[in-house]
Amino acid sequence: MSTQTTGGPPLLAGDRDPAGAARTAPAGAAPSEDRSPVSGPLGTAPAPDDCSIVTRGLTKRFRGGRVAVDDLDLAVPRGSVFGFLGPNGSGKTTTIRMLLGLVTPTSGRCEVLGESIPAGLPAVLPRVGALVEGPAFHPYLSGEANLLRLDAADPTADPRTARERVGLALARVGLSAAARKRYRAYSLGMRQRLALAAALLGPRDLLILDEPTNGLDPQGTREVRALIREVAAEGTTVFVSSHLLAEVEQMCSHIAVMRSGRLVAQEPIAEFRRAGGPPRVTVETPDAAAAAEVLRGLGLAAVRTAVGAPDAVVSADLGDVPTERICAELVARGVAVRGLAVCRPSLEDVFVRLTGEGFDVDG
Numbered sequence: 183m184s185t186q187t188t189g190g191p192p193l194l195a196g197d198r199d200p201a202g203a204a205r206t207a208p209a210g211a212a213p214s215e216d217r218s219p220v221s222g223p224l225g226t227a228p229a230p231d232d233c234s235i236v237t238r239g240l241t242k243r244f245r246g247g248r249v250a251v252d253d254l255d256l257a258v259p260r261g262s263v264f265g266f267l268g269p270n271g272s273g274k275t276t277t278i279r280m281l282l283g284l285v286t287p288t289s290g291r292c293e294v295l296g297e298s299i300p301a302g303l304p305a306v307l308p309r310v311g312a313l314v315e316g317p318a319f320h321p322y323l324s325g326e327a328n329l330l331r332l333d334a335a336d337p338t339a340d341p342r343t344a345r346e347r348v349g350l351a352l353a354r355v356g357l358s359a360a361a362r363k364r365y366r367a368y369s370l371g372m373r374q375r376l377a378l379a380a381a382l383l384g385p386r387d388l389l390i391l392d393e394p395t396n397g398l399d400p401q402g403t404r405e406v407r408a409l410i411r412e413v414a415a416e417g418t419t420v421f422v423s424s425h426l427l428a429e430v431e432q433m434c435s436h437i438a439v440m441r442s443g444r445l446v447a448q449e450p451i452a453e454f455r456r457a458g459g460p461p462r463v464t465v466e467t468p469d470a471a472a473a474a475e476v477l478r479g480l481g482l483a484a485v486r487t488a489v490g491a492p493d494a495v496v497s498a499d500l501g502d503v504p505t506e507r508i509c510a511e512l513v514a515r516g517v518a519v520r521g522l523a524v525c526r527p528s529l530e531d532v533f534v535r536l537t538g539e540g541f542d543v544d545g
């Protein structure tokens with residue numbers, strides 16, 4: 183996979199034809215498969231002022247009748263790191279392309295930074311850094327020269343400070359040492375980093391990143407996550423797609439889950455996790471009956487014992503009782519505690535609970 187960025191009106195953006203071949207087109211240009219214009223008001227209520235992205239009934243049906251995105255209502259709070267999660271083919275990239283004006287919706291509306299898309303693209307794109315799939319960089323130019331070229335094409339960027347901006351962006355993504363290397367000699371991970379650097383060339387109110395850790399090694403993945411958190415801490419809203427639950431869990435404040443083009447959940451991550459049920463305390467002990475009695479005595483609910491040898495595992499919903507109190511009470515009652523842990527439901531548990539399905543990345 184190669185990557186491309188948009189950070190302002192002059193940047194190039196890719197679009198896939200039905201056969202999957204990559205091509206490039208100016209950001210915001212009408213793609214060839216577009217047939218139906220966006221029509222109708224954006225719902226009855228105005229878009230909330232505190233959202234960076236709002237969609238209403240957003241739908242994309244490709245030629246051949248395939249519905250890639252189906253009646254999507256998204257509300258991305260300003261300042262959030264919003265994880266857009268879903269298996270391959272669930273409609274994430276198509277949604278992102280609609281947000282950036284690269285694909286026209288079949289029906290429905292979207293607003294980015296308070297502007298209706300595509301009409302508001304010229305006003306919005308300089309404030310948006312984006313990384314979406316597709317070629318964007320000149321293979322025979324160095325990473326640095328590529329960024330200087332992109333920067334020069336941005337009418338909102340001051341040419342006198344271009345080198346400084348480019349140097350900073352390269353440093354942020356760890357590419358300073360490879361700045362003078364030709365793009366075609368870059369590894370996949372380096373290309374991904376350069377795409378991120380391009381998205382970060384100017385100050386952005388919104389970053390839209392399509393699978394930004396694709397192609398990166400574990401170290402690169404950690405760095406990109408840290409970078410996303412850093413950018414968010416500066417006040418930029420980050421909308422990031424991923425098919426990896428664990429990744430979203432580690433860096434996002436909010437989550438939306440797509441499945442087959444439809445939204446199945448959209449919440450702050452803490453709410454999402456809560457939907458998986460309360461944390462459980464587990465006690466490994468040879469004195470199962472006594473341990474269960476202590477937990478019940480403390481008012482803990484749903485006390486269960488899993489018999490094992492030599493130890494049983496007694497568990498209960500943690501509730502409001504501090505773990506240290508549970509521990510102290512068990513010891514005070516002479517219960518032999520060989521292990522004590524608090525288990526919180528993972529996002530995957532919640533996903534399964536909400537959808538009744540596993541998270542099949544090939545789905």
Ligand SMILES: Nc1ncnc2c1ncn2[C@@H]1O[C@H](COP(=O)(O)OP(=O)(O)OP(=O)(O)O)[C@@H](O)[C@H]1O
Nearest residue numbers: 198199200244250269270271272273274275276277
């Ligand atoms: N230009 C196109 N023409 C026809 N069908 C398309 C086009 N682009 C995407 N699709 C189809 O739309 C569906 C959603 O694809 P999309 O790329 O949006 O999913 P995704 O969640 O981003 O998956 P991935 O992570 O694999 O890119 C898929 O079935 C895909 O084959």
